[in-house]
Amino acid sequence: MAHKAEESKTMYFFDKSVLLKRYLMRESGVRKINEIFTSYSQVYTSGLIFGEVVSELKRTLENEKAEMILPLLLGDVKSGRLKVLETKPGPVQEEVNVIREIQGKYALKPLDVFQMAMTRLYLKEIQNEKAPVFVSSEKSHADLMRELGHQVLFIEE
Numbered sequence: 197m198a199h200k201a202e203e204s205k206t207m208y209f210f211d212k213s214v215l216l217k218r219y220l221m222r223e224s225g226v227r228k229i230n231e232i233f234t235s236y237s238q239v240y241t242s243g244l245i246f247g248e249v250v251s252e253l254k255r256t257l258e259n260e261k262a263e264m265i266l267p268l269l270l271g272d273v274k275s276g277r278l279k280v281l282e283t284k285p286g287p288v289q290e291e292v293n294v295i296r297e298i299q300g301k302y303a304l305k306p307l308d309v310f311q312m313a314m315t316r317l318y319l320k321e322i323q324n325e326k327a328p329v330f331v332s333s334e335k336s337h338a339d340l341m342r343e344l345g346h347q348v349l350f351i352e353e
Contacts, residue, residue: 205237205238206238206326207238208237208238208239208240208328209240209318209319209328209330210240211241211330212242212245212249212311213337214331215269215278216252216253217333217351218230218233219268219269225333225352228349229351240278240318241280242311243281244283244311250262250266288310288313291316292309292310292313295309296309298343299340301340302336302337302339302340303336304336308336308337312337315341316344316346330346330347331348331349331351332349333350333352335350338350
């Protein structure tokens with residue numbers, strides 16, 4: 197019975213931009229992100245998230261502040277509020293090709309193309325009877341995923 201309840205939860209896939217908003221807590225959209233975390237939802241993210249977040253924080257913040265954010269991310273993972281999907285080999289090239297066909301409209305960098313390809317694989321992996329919702333505060337990522345037929349929640353700046 198518990199398995200049925202878990203399957204009926206809305207599933208969300210958070211990208212780096214949304215998690216950074218949550219942990220920096222100074223940008224708009226944080227309330228909606230926190231509502232999702234505290235609701236009866238399943239929240240997933242990429243296995244690449246630790247490297248992505250640390251890299252972005254060190255690039256934009258002083259080391260002291262950056263080092264204070266990582267425990268918040270780890271706390272969400274340890275508590276089970278945030279599930280990190282394992283990065284594993286798969287048909288990534290197939291997804292990269294799909295995204296490259298339309299990437300010109302979105303001015304994606306090569307790393308963005310790879311991240312969006314991995315995201316599409318993750319979304320397919322976690323889908324049950326409900327399609328997962330891709331959540332991003334990067335408009336180009338949200339628009340691309342919407343064009344590719346995914347449910348999207350765009351958290352504005």
